[in-house]
Amino acid sequence: MTTNTPPATVAPVAVLHRFMVKTSLSVARILMVAGLGALVLAVAFAIGSSADQTQTRVAQMVQGLGLAIVVPVVSLVFASAMLGDHRDDSTMVYLWLRPMKPWVVPTAALAAVWTIVVPATVVIVSAAALAAGGDTEALAYSAASALFGSMAYSAVFVLASLLLSRVLIWGLAYILVWEGFVAAGAEGAARLALRSYTISILGGERDVDLDLARHSVTTSIVVLLVVAVLCAVASIRVFRRLDVA
Amino acid sequence: MTSPVLTASSVSKWFGSVVAVSDVSFDLGAGVTALLGPNGAGKSTLLRILAGLTAPSSGEVKIFGVDPRQSPAVRRRMGLVPQQDGLFERLSARDFVTVAASTHGLVDPSVAAARALAVVNLDPDDPRACRTYSKGMRQRVKIAQAIVHDPDVLLLDEPLTGLDPVQRRGLIDVFRHLGESGKCVIVSSHVLDEVAKIGSSVLVITQGRLAATGDYRRLREMMDDRPHRIRVDCQDARRLAPSLVGLASTTSVTLEGADRLLVDTVDIDTFGRSIAPLAIEAGVHLDAIEPLDDDLESVFRYLVQR
Amino acid sequence: MTEPTHPQPVDDAHILDRGYRTYEGERGGSIAAAVTIAVAGMRAVLGLGRRARSKAIPVVCVVIAFLPAVIFVGLAALLPSEFLDVAEIADYSGYYGVIVLALVLFTAFVAPEALTGDRRSGMLTLYLTTPTSRLGYVLAKTAAVFIILSIVTIGPLLLNLIGYSLESLGPGGILDTVELLGRMLLAGLLVSAVYTSLSIGVSSLTDRRAWASTGIVVVMILSSVVPTILVETADMSEKLQLLNLLVAPLELVVRIYGDQPEFPELATSSLALACSAWIVAGMAVAIVRYHRIGGAR
Structure with a gap:
């Protein structure tokens, strides 16, 4: 067909990134994100137009809708699709068998998730904070919590998609059961819930009353970044040893 | 190599x-x-x-x-x-x-x-x-x-x-x-x-x-324990058959009409060397010789069904 | 000397398999077909006939649902009566609040298999080539989910009632027992109906169980969080909680038992209407969806 060329890495990352973004942006997923965003904004506008709107109420809305639902669910939907869909429909072979360094595919996948999820969640959460009447601080902390939260959630779910089949269901169980039920009621479990760190960033150094806001902003950002990096590294290791169907 | x-x-x-x-x-x-x-x-x-x-x-x-x-x-x-x-x-x-x-x-x-x-x-x-x-x-x-x-x-x-x-x-x-x-x-x-x-x-x-x-x-x-089956088309099958039966490697000879024989042999090389002289000796003209079971399917069946 | 007898030919010839043969037995009719589909649906929901891990979530749901009942009955049996507050422990209407996780897990992760599995595997095509109607199919699958979910919503409370009655902590007389039993059945069937219709409605929109689960979880969370935030943060009407799938059915259960309401602003008739609306909406989505889709994926 054509002549062989020497190994390349940067170009395949870009190629895979483009391919993964394109294939994961299905109509259903776009509608889901748009619908979720519209609903959150509608609620935010309702809060913004209420009589005694306070920064605590704004933060509680961002916590309840943005950080408890939008950030984890949008991250899960796209992160589980990037590699998990290929595992589930047996097309992983077409990625794994290419002559690329082991870090290329997981890195491209994570980059593709971040390309979609980080802007989407940051825009939705920030817009909601603004619409609800949040001040500049509220806007900044909301955006930061969505930014670092979506990075960490995405990395966790990309790793999970390499370790588990049907990661969408396991991810939902984590969001619903662990973060929604267990971490909400147990101090120790909350430390193992990403939500407690995103909420801590949202709380910032401000005088707002939020459940689970137990860490400093710096600690929370560091923890979320460390989680993201560790999961990215683990994804590369797992991908290299993957048993491909 | x-x-x-x-x-x-x-x-x-x-x-x-x-x-x-x-x-x-x-x-x-x-x-x-x-x-x-x-x-x-x-x-x-x-x-x-x-x-x-x-x-x-x-x-x-x-x-x-x-x-x-x-x-x-x-x-x-x-x-x-x-x-x-x-x-x-x-x-x-x-x-x-x-x-x-x-x-x-x-x-x-x-x-x-x-x-x-x-x-x-x-x-x-x-x-x-x-x-x-x-x-x-x-x-x-x-x-x-x-x-x-x-x-x-x-x-x-x-x-x-x-x-x-x-x-x-x-x-x-x-x-x-x-x-x-x-x-x-x-x-x-x-x-x-x-x-x-x-x-x-x-x-x-x-x-x-x-x-x-x-x-x-x-x-x-190499499948020595399974006879090769060969179809022999000739002018007078009945006259050629006894000569083929006389070969030590022949396990069976079947007449299929006046001008066709089915021969089972455990040594295809010996059969190949002997068939022409035997036909000349019997005064029979050979029309065609065709092995019937040396195709891939036959080999495959033998290997997997044993 | 007798005539020599010729040996009779032994008739040992049998054709064992003629391939496809038409069925000549009794035909059960459409009701029997619906029952068959419902039973198959129940087996799918419970993961019967499949790998052990397919049974994991159903088993977890049943354990979460029954465990508190077992513990309550155990406490009633082991602790002296002076340490027990009968009103506190025999809180039938509050039981669903304890096992809400089991209800959510079952609705989101277990029930969708009843519909999605058939579309994924192509079984729906086969079902629709039989005289079974699309409506009959949807109703049979709904019945399958409803029956299994009712075991989760009624079983633990029945266990409680039996346990308490044996420990003399149950209702006073036969009439009271029958009345409580009626409330128990009505409340259990109501909760089952609301969550069954939610599950069937969302599951009908996709052939992938994971997407169905995602949809159900998102609907449940949003229906719970959005009204709560709007009521608590935007000072909007408490009536918005009628949209809350974790409030409306469970509050109506409280009313069925005649207990102190947690949301006194919500009228019982409004709650009944809200629950009915959820049930009708879920079933309507499923029926319309299955009216339109082809048999194949």
Whole structure:
């Protein structure tokens, strides 16, 4: 067909990134994100137009809708699709068998998730904070919590998609059961819930009353970044040893 | 002998208590080799191990002297048509093969993809997504992505599935041509008469174990405990029959009408040397001699049913 | 001397398999077909006939649902009566609040298999080539989910009632027992109906169980969080909680038992209307969807 060329890495990352973004942006997923965003904004506008709107109420809305639902669910939907869909429909072979360094595919996948999820969640959460009447601080902390939260959630779910089949269901169980039920009621479990760190960033150094806001902003950002990096590294290791169907 | 392209040494693979591949060893060089075996024999698992998709539980596989699971460089020289039907459903065939070409680092991936699609007789400009394709078209897309980078080793798991007879014939020619041009091509298939058209070298695997390897015609000769059946067309079968019965290697002679005999012999070489002198001695004119059971199917049946 | 008898040919020739043969037995009719589909649906929901891990979530749901009942009955049996507050421990209407996780897990992760599995595997095509109607199919699958979910919503409370009655902590007399039993059945069936219709409605929109689960979880969370935030943060009407899938049915259960309401602003008739609306909406989505889709994927 054509002549062989020497190994390349940067170009395949870009190629895979483009391919993964394109294939994961299905109509259903776009509608889901748009619908979720519209609903959150509608609620935010309702809060913004209420009589005694306070920064605590704004933060509680961002916590309840943005950080408890939008950030984890949008991250899960796209992160589980990037590699998990290929595992589930047996097309992983077409990625794994290419002559690329082991870090290329997981890195491209994570980059593709971040390309979609980080802007989407940051825009939705920030817009909601603004619409609800949040001040500049509220806007900044909301955006930061969505930014670092979506990075960490995405990395966790990309790793999970390499370790588990049907990661969408396991991810939902984590969001619903662990973060929604267990971490909400147990101090120790909350430390193992990403939500407690995103909420801590949202709380910032401000005088707002939020459940689970137990860490400093710096600690929370560091923890979320460390989680993201560790999961990215683990994804590369797992991908290299993957048993491909 | 030149150094083998692909070497499997004592390869075994088990899943819990189920042994899928057991202590398989062979060397393969250039040319087409058919990987044969009944359903569940371990063919697909063996192909996955050869491609590096899964690690053997014990033993090792080397392609060009390197473990394919560890070396991206070897994967650059390898193409695989997997058994699974899955494709990147939302992409067109051109985009699908272009992604393969790009990730192989080809200089002009789109042109290479168009060329590969043309080889399998698909329209590179067809804008439809792969999910709309028929089984045969999907199969050809899989083959196109496997050959787009001109691999030296091509592993094909049931590549003819879902294709119509014309497409099969075309692809058989492609595979045979690749083998003749010095590529190492391994084809797993159930369609024995078509495998026989691709080449004569076989790997037969039954219950995870390697039952036979080599040219199937040579394997047939080695099947000493099974008589060869030969059809002899002549002018006077009844007069020739006693002479053939007199041969020590003959196990039976059957008259099939006035001018046809079926002879079972355990030594085909002796039969071949003796038939002409015996016919001359009997005064019988020979019209045709044709072996009936040295085809691939016969060899395969013998190996897997024993 | 008798005539020599010729050996009679032994008639040992049998054709064992002629391939396809038409069924000549009794035909059960559409009701029997619906029962068959419902039973198959129940087996799918419970993961019967499949790998052990398919049974994991159903088993977890049943354990979560029954465990508190077992513990309550155990406490009633082991602790002296002076340490027990009968009103506190025999809180039938509050039981669903304890096992809400089991209800959510079952609705989101277990029930969708009843519909999605058939579409994924192509069984729906086969079902629709039989005289079974599309409506009959949807109703049979709904019945399958409803029956299994009712075991989760009624079983633990029945266990409680039996346990308490044996420990003399149950209702006073036969009439009271029958009345409590009626409330128990009505409340259990109501909760089952609301969550069954939610699950069937969302599951009908996709052939992938994971997407169905995602949809159900998102609907449940949003229906719970959005009204709560709007009521608590935007000072909007408490009536918005009628949209809350974790409030409306469970509050109506409280009313059925005649206990102190947690949301006194919500009228019982409004709650009944809200629950009915959820049930009708879920079933309508499923029926319309199955009216339109083809048999194949």
